[in-house]
Amino acid sequence: MEKENLTFKKGIKDGLPIGLGYFPVAFAFGVKASLLSVPVLISVLISMTNVTSAGQLAGLNVIATLGSFLEIIILQLVINLRYGLMSITLSQKVDGSFNLRNRLLCSAFITDEIFAVASSKKSLINNKYFYGLALLPYIGWALGTVVGALAGNILPADVSACLNIALYAMFIAIIIPPSMENKGVLITILFSTAVSCALYYIPLFSFLSEGFKIIISAILSACVIAFIFPVKQENDEGESV
Amino acid sequence: MNPILKMILLTLTMALITYLIRAIPITFLRRKIKSEYINSVLFYIPYAVLSAMTFPYIFYSTGNFYTALCGTVVAFIASLTKRSLVIVAILACVAVFVLGLII
Numbered sequence: 001m002e003k004e005n006l007t008f009k010k011g012i013k014d015g016l017p018i019g020l021g022y023f024p025v026a027f028a029f030g031v032k033a034s035l036l037s038v039p040v041l042i043s044v045l046i047s048m049t050n051v052t053s054a055g056q057l058a059g060l061n062v063i064a065t066l067g068s069f070l071e072i073i074i075l076q077l078v079i080n081l082r083y084g085l086m087s088i089t090l091s092q093k094v095d096g097s098f099n100l101r102n103r104l105l106c107s108a109f110i111t112d113e114i115f116a117v118a119s120s121k122k123s124l125i126n127n128k129y130f131y132g133l134a135l136l137p138y139i140g141w142a143l144g145t146v147v148g149a150l151a152g153n154i155l156p157a158d159v160s161a162c163l164n165i166a167l168y169a170m171f172i173a174i175i176i177p178p179s180m181e182n183k184g185v186l187i188t189i190l191f192s193t194a195v196s197c198a199l200y201y202i203p204l205f206s207f208l209s210e211g212f213k214i215i216i217s218a219i220l221s222a223c224v225i226a227f228i229f230p231v232k233q234e235n236d237e238g239e240s241v
Numbered sequence: 242m243n244p245i246l247k248m249i250l251l252t253l254t255m256a257l258i259t260y261l262i263r264a265i266p267i268t269f270l271r272r273k274i275k276s277e278y279i280n281s282v283l284f285y286i287p288y289a290v291l292s293a294m295t296f297p298y299i300f301y302s303t304g305n306f307y308t309a310l311c312g313t314v315v316a317f318i319a320s321l322t323k324r325s326l327v328i329v330a331i332l333a334c335v336a337v338f339v340l341g342l343i344i
Contacts, residue, residue, distance in 0.1 A: 020327075021326065021327045024327060024330065024331070025326075025327070025330065028330070038248065039245065039248075042245070042248050042249065042252060045249065046252050046255070049252060049253065049255075049256035050252075050255060050256050050259050051259075052259055054290065054291060054294060055255070055259055056255075057294070058294060059251070059252075059255045062251060063251045063252060063255075066244055066247050066248070067251070069250075069251065069254055072251055072258075073254060073258050076255050076258040076259050076262075077258060077262065078290060079290050079294070080258070080259050080262050080263075081262065081283065081286050081287075082283075082290075083259070083262050083263045084262045084265070084266050084283075085266075085283050085284075086263075087262070087264070087265070087266035087267040088266040088274070090267050091266060091267040091268075094267075100268065103264070103267050103268045104264055104268060107263040107268065108260055108263065108264070110263045110267075158338065159338065161303045161304050161305070161308075161337070161341070162303060162308070162312070162334045162335075162337035162338040162341060164302045164303055164304075165299065165302045165303055165309060165312045165313075165316075165334060165337050166330040166331075166334050167330070168294075168295050168298065168299040168302055168313075168316070168333075169312065169313075169315075169316035169319075169329050169330045169332075169333035169334070170326045170327075170329065170330045171294060171295045172295060172299075172313070172316040172317060172329065172333075173316065173319070173320045173324065173325075173326045173329035173330070174287075174291055174326065175288050175291050175292060175295075175320075176317065176320035176321060177320060177321075177323050178288070180321070184281075184284075184285065185285070185288050188285045188288045188289050188292070189288050189289075189292045190292075191289075192288070192289040192290075192293045193295075193296040195293070196292065196296055196297065197296055197297050200297050200298075201297070210298075213293070214290065214293045214294055217289065217292075218286060218289040218290040218292075218293045219286075219289075221285070221289040221292075222282045222285040222286045222289040223282055225281075225285050225289075226278055226282040226284070226285055227281075229281070230277050230278060230281045231277070231280060231281040231284045231285075232277075
């Protein structure tokens with residue numbers, strides 16, 4: 001297949017807006033981590049080894065409270081399952097330059113936004129383009145975390161309190177637009193929200209940790225709604241997120 | 242266990258799991274999954290996860306229920322008009338901050 005002009009430089013260019021977008025989100029993550037008394041170096045280690053907003057946010061609570069390994073494993077499996085889907089899609093999208101070593105390395109950088117850009121290319125993508133694309137988002141994510149974690153200790157309380165809502169607001173921005181076009185998505189959101197609130201507010205379930213409440217809500221909703229509203233095969237899985 | 246050591250081990254465990262989820266399919270899987278049910282579950286999982294992570298926790302994210310509610314409503318409205326993720330996040334933060342100054 002033709003290489004087009006998918007060079008390393010083109011990748012950098014495509015990655016710039018993603019990197020700029022990641023900075024404030026990572027900043028908010030860093031602030032939250034410092035409010036939970038997680039040391040700066042640990043926050044940075046989390047961001048540099050995980051590169052995932054939702055997974056890190058959920059994992060952060062387990063880390064800050066020194067929770068169980070089993071909980072963090074199941075939590076990440078469920079929350080980050082979508083990366084597995086993206087990885088499947090990308091496996092059909094990469095050209096011969098992706099040998100085993102490149103596949104093992106590039107997969108560390110599969111995020112929602114990098115996936116969205118890479119998979120939207122008309123031709124197959126080569127490894128140079130992919131690494132260019134991933135570079136600035138990775139730097140933005142790590143740098144934002146450092147600055148946020150350092151600033152979290154000196155920011156006035158009301159400023160850091162309002163930053164705490166940033167990641168949640170971003171999640172709303174991810175789920176609402178597709179829910180307007182897809183009934184199954186809308187019902188999944190309503191169902192999962194209802195289950196999550198029930199587990200949160202009904203005292204009977206207070207023995208469950210926050211992570212397990214999220215896991216139960218998510219798996220139950222997806223399994224039930226998938227049964228009632230099966231997705232036709234021509235829909236490309238998970239592309240919209 | 243030393244708390245810092247445990248934090249590091251939890252972080253690395255989290256990283257390893259996240260990495261394996263990303264690496265295994267692209268490295269080993271070349272065929273498409275055929276089951277419509279499994280594909281549907283996989284399609285809905287991200288929305289289910291993000292909803293469960295957001296609600297009701299967003300209401301307690303700012304330390305004040307009313308500023309958080311205001312931020313949530315602003316995020317909703319901004320999302321309905323399909324603003325970018327960063328814009329939605331910033332608008333919600335500003336709404337929380339401004340209401341926090343007033344009340």
